[in-house]
Amino acid sequence: MAQLAAQIQSQDEEFRRRLGRLLRSGPIPTSVVDEIREGAPADLVIIDIRFEVSSAMANIERLRATSPNVGIFAIAAVADPDLILQSMRAGANEFFTWPPADETFHGAVRRLTARRETTQGAKPTSTTFVFFGAKGGAGTTTVAVNCGVEVARLTKRSTVILDLKPGLGEVGLFLGVRPRYTIVDALDNLHRLDREFLRELVTKHKSGLEILAGSDNFDRPGAADSGVIEELFRLVSKQYDYMLIDAGSQINSCAVAALYSADRIFLIANPDVPSVRNAQRLLERIRELGASGDRVRLLLNRAVEPLPVPRKQIENALGHPVHHMFPSDYKTVSNALNSGVPLTMAGNSDMAAQFDHFTRQLIDPSFTAAPAEPAKKGLLGFEKIASLW
Ligand SMILES: Nc1ncnc2c1ncn2[C@@H]1O[C@H](COP(=O)(O)OP(=O)(O)O)[C@@H](O)[C@H]1O
Ligand SMILES: [Mg+2]
Known part of the structure; x- marks a missing residue:
C-alpha cells in the first residue's frame, strides 16, 4: 500500500505540484492527501516556511504537540542557521531549501519510513x-x-x-x-x-x-x-x-x-x-x-x-x-x-x-x-x- 500518507501545506500551487511529484517519484509509495481525516492522520506533513515564518513555526509546534509521531519537513527559501534552529526546536524533523534536491529529499523520506518501522507500535505495512x-x-x-x-x-x-x-x-x-x-x-x-x-x-x-x-x-x-x-x-x-x-x-x-x-x-x-x-x-x-x-x-x-x-x-x-x-x-x-x-x-x-x-x-x-x-x-x-x- 501507499506506505506513507503525506500532506503538503502551502498556498503556492507550484510548491504543491512539485512536492507532490517528488513524493510520488520516490522509492516509498506515498499517497498525497488533501485533508486529514479523523482517525487517519498523515504520516508526513510538508510545510512551506518561505513566507509567513512565524505562523509556519506556530503550525509546526501545534502539529508536533498533537501528533508526536508525525514526520514534519520544513522547506525554507534560504538555509539560514537561525531558521534551521527555530524549525528544529518547533518540532520539524528535516529542513530543506526550496527547491529540495531529489536525492536529499528521497533520503529524508527513507529515514522517516525506517524510523516509523522501528517505532514501537508501528503496524507492519501491507x-x-x-x-x-x-x-x-x-x-x-x-x-x-x-x-x-x-x-x-x-x-x-x-x-x-x-x-x-x-x-x-x-x-x-x-x-x-x-x-x-x-x-x-x-x-x-x-x-x-x-x-x-x-x-x-x-x-x-x-x-x-x-x-x-x-x-x-x-x-x-x-x-x-x-x-x-x-x-x-x-x-x-x-x-x-x-x-x-x-x-x-x-x-x-x-x-x-x-x-x-x-x-x-x-x-x-x-x-x-x-x-x-x-x-x-x-x-x-x-x-x-x-x-x-x-x-x-x-x-x-x-x-x-x-x-x-x-x-x-x-x-x-x-x-x-x-x-x-x-x-x-x-x-x-x-x-x-x-x-x-x-x-x-x-x-x-x-x-x-x-x-x-x-x-x-x-x-x-x-x-x-x-x-x-x-x-x-x-x-x-x-x-x-x-x-x-
Ligand atoms: N494465458 C491465456 N491463455 C489463453 N487465454 C487467455 C489467457 N489469459 C487470458 N485469456 C483469455 O483472454 C480473455 C481476456 O482475458 P481477461 O483476463 O478478461 O483480460 P483483460 O482483463 O486484460 O481484459 C478471456 O477470455 C480469457 O479467458
Ligand atoms: Mg479485465
Missing part, C-alpha cells in the same frame, strides 16, 4: 500489487485473480482484491461469487470504513481471498471519485496483509491513484505488436507520472515459444526485462473462467504451475525453484512486424 493491462483483453483480470487466489492460499494471510472496472466488474465473475456490495458502497461510506464495515462489503472466496467487487454503475469509479479513491486504497490496505488491484487497461484518474499506491505494478502485455506498442506508451506515462519506474514488472501473457515478437526485442523496445511469461491455454483459462474455479484450484495445468511459481516468487523473492517452461507451440513468424514500432 503490500499492494497493482495489475494493469497494456490493452483490453491482454489477460489482466485473469492474472490478477489467479495471483490473488494463490497469495491467499499460499500465505494464509488476509488478502483482498479490488476491481476498479466500472460497469459490471469481472473479478467476482471469474471467481464464481455473487457480490452483494461493490467498491462504490465503500467509496460512499469512507467515513465509516473500519474492519467491521469492510467485512460486510467484501465477498469471501473459498481460497480465503476477499473481493471488493466492481460496480454495476458504468460511471463509477470514475473521475468524480478520483479525490477519494486513494484514501479508499489506504483504508482498505490497513486491514489486510496483501491488497491486489485490477486496474484495467485505461490510464484514468482511478488507475493513476492505484499506480501511486502500488508496491509493485504488473504490466500485462501479450507478445504482439499492438500490445508492445501500448506497453511502451504506458511505461512512458508511468515514468511521467512519477510512479517510480522500478516498481514495474512486465508480464507476458499468452506467450507461446517461439514468440511472434522475440523476447529480447520486446525487452529492448520497452527498456524493461520480462519478469514472467504465462503460456497460452485458451481451453484451461476459459474453463476456469466459465466455471468460476481459479486455475490453481482446477487441476495440474501448466498455467496453474506458472501461477504457483509466479506467486511464490512474489511473496518470497528468495524463492528460486525452476519454473515450468511455457508450452512450445507453432511458429507464427511475425518477427519482421516488430520493426513497426
Whole structure:
C-alpha cells in the first residue's frame, strides 16, 4: 500500500505540484492527501516556511504537540542557521531549501519510513500489487485473480482484491461469487470504513481471498471519485496483509491513484505488436507520472515459444526485462473462467504451475525453484512486424 500518507501545506500551487511529484517519484509509495481525516492522520506533513515564518513555526509546534509521531519537513527559501534552529526546536524533523534536491529529499523520506518501522507500535505495512493491462483483453483480470487466489492460499494471510472496472466488474465473475456490495458502497461510506464495515462489503472466496467487487454503475469509479479513491486504497490496505488491484487497461484518474499506491505494478502485455506498442506508451506515462519506474514488472501473457515478437526485442523496445511469461491455454483459462474455479484450484495445468511459481516468487523473492517452461507451440513468424514500432 501507499506506505506513507503525506500532506503538503502551502498556498503556492507550484510548491504543491512539485512536492507532490517528488513524493510520488520516490522509492516509498506515498499517497498525497488533501485533508486529514479523523482517525487517519498523515504520516508526513510538508510545510512551506518561505513566507509567513512565524505562523509556519506556530503550525509546526501545534502539529508536533498533537501528533508526536508525525514526520514534519520544513522547506525554507534560504538555509539560514537561525531558521534551521527555530524549525528544529518547533518540532520539524528535516529542513530543506526550496527547491529540495531529489536525492536529499528521497533520503529524508527513507529515514522517516525506517524510523516509523522501528517505532514501537508501528503496524507492519501491507503490500499492494497493482495489475494493469497494456490493452483490453491482454489477460489482466485473469492474472490478477489467479495471483490473488494463490497469495491467499499460499500465505494464509488476509488478502483482498479490488476491481476498479466500472460497469459490471469481472473479478467476482471469474471467481464464481455473487457480490452483494461493490467498491462504490465503500467509496460512499469512507467515513465509516473500519474492519467491521469492510467485512460486510467484501465477498469471501473459498481460497480465503476477499473481493471488493466492481460496480454495476458504468460511471463509477470514475473521475468524480478520483479525490477519494486513494484514501479508499489506504483504508482498505490497513486491514489486510496483501491488497491486489485490477486496474484495467485505461490510464484514468482511478488507475493513476492505484499506480501511486502500488508496491509493485504488473504490466500485462501479450507478445504482439499492438500490445508492445501500448506497453511502451504506458511505461512512458508511468515514468511521467512519477510512479517510480522500478516498481514495474512486465508480464507476458499468452506467450507461446517461439514468440511472434522475440523476447529480447520486446525487452529492448520497452527498456524493461520480462519478469514472467504465462503460456497460452485458451481451453484451461476459459474453463476456469466459465466455471468460476481459479486455475490453481482446477487441476495440474501448466498455467496453474506458472501461477504457483509466479506467486511464490512474489511473496518470497528468495524463492528460486525452476519454473515450468511455457508450452512450445507453432511458429507464427511475425518477427519482421516488430520493426513497426
Ligand atoms: N494465458 C491465456 N491463455 C489463453 N487465454 C487467455 C489467457 N489469459 C487470458 N485469456 C483469455 O483472454 C480473455 C481476456 O482475458 P481477461 O483476463 O478478461 O483480460 P483483460 O482483463 O486484460 O481484459 C478471456 O477470455 C480469457 O479467458
Ligand atoms: Mg479485465
